[in-house]
Each structure stands twice: as C-alpha cells, then as structure tokens.
Amino acid sequence: MALAEEASMSEQVTGPKSYFPSIEQKYGLSIDAWFERLRPLAGQKHMEQVAFLKEQGMGHGHANALVHVFRAEHDGA
Numbered sequence: 160m161a162l163a164e165e166a167s168m169s170e171q172v173t174g175p176k177s178y179f180p181s182i183e184q185k186y187g188l189s190i191d192a193w194f195e196r197l198r199p200l201a202g203q204k205h206m207e208q209v210a211f212l213k214e215q216g217m218g219h220g221h222a223n224a225l226v227h228v229f230r231a232e233h234d235g236a
Contacts, residue, residue, distance in 0.1 A: 175224035182221045193225055194233050201235045208235065 172179075179190050186193075196215070200208050205226055212222035229235035 175227045178221055178224040182217075182225060185221070186215075186217060190225070194229055194235075197226070197229050197233075197235060205230060 182193070183189055193212070197208060197211070200211055208226040208229070209219065209222045212225060213219060217225070226235070
C-alpha cells in the first residue's frame with residue numbers, strides 16, 4: 160500500500176463533513192446532487208437554505224451540516 164493511501168485511510172473526517180456518508184445513505188442522493196439542489200438558493204440566508212432541505216425530508220442536523228459546507232466551499236453564501 161502506498162503512503163498516500165495509508166495516510167488517507169487513517170485520516171478521520173471531522174466537522175460537518177463527517178455527516179456526509181450518513182446523508183448519502185439515508186436520503187439516497189450524493190452530496191454533489193444535494194449541492195446542485197441548493198445552487199438556486201445561493202445567496203439566501205443559512206436558515207432559508209436549511210428550511211428548503213427540511214422541506215425535502217432531510218433532518219435539521221443533516222441539513223445544517225450540508226448548508227454549512229455549501230456556503231463555505233461552494234459559493235452558497
């Protein structure tokens with residue numbers, strides 16, 4: 160096994176992204192698909208984006224984590 164593979168396997172994902180595997184499994188869409196659904200809401204307030212995801216059936220914690228990353232890393236603010 161290459162050193163890069165070992166390093167990536169031992170890195171623990173923390174913060175909002177740690178919810179991503181659970182979001183994909185529970186709601187059946189990839190994180191990228193959720194970001195695409197959020198894209199038309201870019202520029203809206205954080206809680207408006209969270210409310211949109213909750214209307215799609217997502218729980219508050221998962222929606223909050225997804226919106227946090229969307230706003231920080233995908234020009235969603």
